[in-house]
Amino acid sequence: SPRIEYETKIEPLGKHYRIRALFPTSIRDGLIRHEIPFGIQERSPHEHVAQNWIDYADEDVGLALFNRGTPGNNVDDGTMLLSLFRAAAMEYKAPSAGSFNEGVAHTFQYAIMPHGSDRDVEIVRQGYAFNRPLVITKGGVSEFAQWNVAPDSVFISGLRRSGDTVFIRVYEATGATVKGAIRVPEGFGSYARADGLQRATEEFQRCDGSIPLELRGFEIGNFLLKEEE
Template sequence: NGCFWPYRLHEHYGVELYRHKLMDIEKEVRLYRGLPWVEVKVRLRSRFPHIRLRWCFDLGFKGRYVASTAFGVVERRPEPREHPMEDWMDYSDGERGLALFTRGIPGHQVEEGRVYLTLLRSVDLLSYGDKGPIVPVPDALELDRDYEFEFAFMLHRGDWREAKVWTYALSYTSPPIAMQFDERRARGELPGDEYSFLSLDDTAILTCLKRSEDGRHVVARLYDVTGRGGEVELKVFRQPREVLASNITEEREDPGSTRLKLRPFQIATLKLAF
């Protein structure tokens, strides 16, 4: 159920909104065979100032609400207040639920039985009253500009853990990138139809894979996403000759292993040498 008109504007102005053509909106909805989510793309140009444009999911049932954050998942109570999310949120009653994935649209609001995703705000002041300093921002009215927003939603059974919502969210927000190469310049043969450079149990998320600051190791950083902890294994394309347990600043170097036992939402950093 998509609600596009700014809150109550149609009640105040009625057909005047259409007569003056204050907003151009184009919706594109895509379904793919084999994918459990529905993708939505919204293109719009607004000529109406001081509005908040949102997409509304009217679910009609009471539920619990969680949202992804940096290195974790936070549970919030449904209330008439907007919150940010990292790249996904979920609303479910334990038997059924709605998961929402976004590409760069963090603002959302959850009330009892309804989920709102904020697409666009039009303001001319950064703050006012007792909220902070009055700073004019005329460019933030966002008038006569072309915008394109992308998000996806998925209906599921059970709660967010049972549905493993984060695995689908990351598949949508971080799609694979196809690379083309010149076969004449290639060396060797590809190792079969499938080959994994790195894999990880789906109860953890890999957030970083890079060269260490000293240039001697490959750094892999991961965390437990379930909030329950447990054992995970990091598998790489070949066995590393050295594994060190480190920290975010890469200062600590203790003997480590690619088999880890993580605490709830624990962040783990490994240094690998090949």
């Protein structure tokens, strides 16, 4: 893996403080971008919530910082910061002792990945891999293992049964207009575009092993598939 992973364990003691992980860089006046649901957003140096990662880069090099459930990130004078723990409370409003978690063990996991220019697809992929690691289990080859999508900047974000159909949601992750296809397992005879509530928005048409794709940057595509009768 190109990621450098970290694990920090603490047992909080005291109150009204914050613990952060800092990663100094040699980049100055770089571009700060955060992953948001189904996209990437350029943001200010102040602390913001990032879905899986924040990236700080200039035209040549950059550093991606991946979080796992600790989404508060920012950049200060070339240093990337990740908030791990806040012992914060409003004691003048309500009892707040539980907010400090004193004596409760905590474990935080995060990672970084240095990179060159034009690495958005790999950053998104590594963000998914870090937050959704493979789970080992016994069993046969699932039919869902045969699903695939192209080009690389399109990701599957949802796949599930929906009545007598299968619903699949994909999105373009880097902001580029693309053409491609979703490869589907054998046994599906037709497909139709759908809305976010899993309702077909057009007539079903024949599926010959793949669904053609044409997506604008950050566009979400929803589809329903019917099995052959």
